[in-house]
Structure formats: C-alpha cells, structure tokens
Amino acid sequence: DQQVKQNSPSLSVQEGRISILNCDYTNSMFDYFLWYKKYPAEGPTFLISISSIKDKNEDGRFTVFLNKSAKHLSLHIVPSQPGDSAVYFCAAKGGADGLTFGKGTHLIIQP
Amino acid sequence: DAGITQSPRHKVTETGTPVTLRCHQTENHRYMYWYRQDPGHGLRLIHYSYGVKDTDKGEVSDGYSVSRSKTEDFLLTLESATSSQTSVYFCAISQKRVLADTQYFGPGTRLTVL
Numbered sequence: 001d002q003q004v005k006q007n008s009p010s011l012s013v014q015e016g017r018i019s020i021l022n023c024d025y026t027n028s029m030f031d032y033f034l035w036y037k038k039y040p041a042e043g044p045t046f047l048i049s050i051s052s053i054k055d056k057n058e059d060g061r062f063t064v065f066l067n068k069s070a071k072h073l074s075l076h077i078v079p080s081q082p083g084d085s086a087v088y089f090c091a092a093k094g095g096a097d098g099l100t101f102g103k104g105t106h107l108i109i110q111p
Numbered sequence: 112d113a114g115i116t117q118s119p120r121h122k123v124t125e126t127g128t129p130v131t132l133r134c135h136q137t138e139n140h141r142y143m144y145w146y147r148q149d150p151g152h153g154l155r156l157i158h159y160s161y162g163v164k165d166t167d168k169g170e171v172s173d174g175y176s177v178s179r180s181k182t183e184d185f186l187l188t189l190e191s192a193t194s195s196q197t198s199v200y201f202c203a204i205s206q207k208r209v210l211a212d213t214q215y216f217g218p219g220t221r222l223t224v225l
Contacts, residue, residue: 004153032212034213034214036216041219042218042219043115043201043216043217043218043219044154044201044216045216046213046214046215046216049213089153089154091154093212097142097144097159097161097167098144098146098156098159098169098170099154099156099214100156101153101154101155102153103151103152103153104153
C-alpha cells in the first residue's frame with residue numbers, strides 16, 4: 001500500500017507563475033518530509049525539507065507547507081523558471097532509516 | 112554537491128551472473144543506503160548501513176546483499192542477476208540528526224540484465 005502519494009504524474013505551468021506540487025501521506029509516524037528534484041540521467045537533488053514540528057519552511061523561491069491533520073504537504077515554486085522543469089519527488093521519514101518516496105510529478109515550465 | 116560516486120555508471124549483464132555495484136563517499140557520513148528506481152514506483156530502499164559492518168534490510172531486499180568494510184564504501188551485490196533487477200540504482204548518504212535526516216544521492220548506476 002502506497003504510504004506517500006503524488007497524485008499528479010505531470011504538471012504544466014507558465015514561466016513566471018507559481019508551481020504547486022502536492023503530496024499526501026498515510027503513515028502518522030512520519031516526522032520529516034523532503035522534496036527532491038531529479039533531471040534525467042542524474043541522481044535526485046535535495047531541494048527543501050520540513051520537520052513535523054513546523055508547518056512551513058522557506059528557501060528562496062521554494063516553500064514547503066505541511067498540514068499534519070490532513071496528512072498533506074505541498075511545494076510552492078515562485079516564480080517558476082525554465083530550469084525548474086524536472087521530476088519532483090516527495091519523500092517521508094519516520095521510524096525506519098530509509099525514506100519512503102512518492103512516484104514523482106513531472107513539472108514542465110512553459111515559456 | 113555531496114562527494115558521492117557510483118561505479119560503474121552503466122552495466123549490461125546476463126541473467127545468472129553476479130554483479131557488484133560500488134558506492135564511494137568522501138563525506139565521512141555514518142549512514143549509507145541503496146535504492147532502486149523503476150517506472151511507476153519512485154525510489155525504493157534495498158538495504159542500508161548504519162556503520163562499518165552494520166547493515167539492515169529495506170523494503171525490496173530479496174536477491175541483494177550488501178557489505179561495508181570501510182566508512183567510505185558500500186557495496187551492493189546481486190548474487191545471480193535476474194531480468195527483474197534491471198533498474199537504476201542510487202546510493203545515498205546521511206548524517207541522521209533528530210528531525211533532520213537529509214539524504215544526499217549519488218549519480219546512479221543503470222543496470223540492464225538480459
């Protein structure tokens with residue numbers, strides 16, 4: 001059973017606008033959440049994270065929001081740039097040592 | 112960028128042959144991980160290590176073994192490769208702090224089993 005879900009396989013956004021990527025989780029033991037960005041033929045690159053004691057974390061153009069009651073997190077990218085086109089993975093950690101990943105969302109930034 | 116290298120970067124092998132993938136880090140991180148990425152599955156944990164000679168199984172460990180004789184090296188072995196093990200394999204490292212366990216990934220190894 002999938003514990004981390006990214007329900008949108010792809011998302012197309014115009015350059016300069018806001019990109020919002022969503023992620024839902026089912027395991028209430030998760031206490032740390034991360035977003036990774038991945039280009040083809042490269043490893044995932046860490047983008048931003050949030051612990052369960054916070055509800056928002058910002059780093060430049062990237063903001064992650066966590067809604068624990070809804071078991072939902074989102075990544076906002078403002079403004080979206082062409083170099084943001086990539087696959088974005090949501091990941092969660094809690095208990096065991098590895099990360100549990102969603103299946104990814106392919107973000108396409110249109111000029 | 113975290114100092115993580117993986118070798119080989121690409122490998123084609125035949126069913127039934129043994130294969131070893133190497134992950135090397137220069138960060139002196141205690142924790143190391145092996146994941147595989149397949150279409151429609153995201154990344155899934157195979158095995159991980161929490162110190163030299165200390166390893167444990169992940170979600171998809173069947174058919175794989177690991178070894179860690181030095182802090183900097185973590186080896187993944189497929190004793191007898193099968194076509195279902197065709198995948199992209201990623202190594203990751205972390206320092207694992209409370210509520211701040213960020214994992215950093217290597218560039219990946221693309222393995223094809225014919």
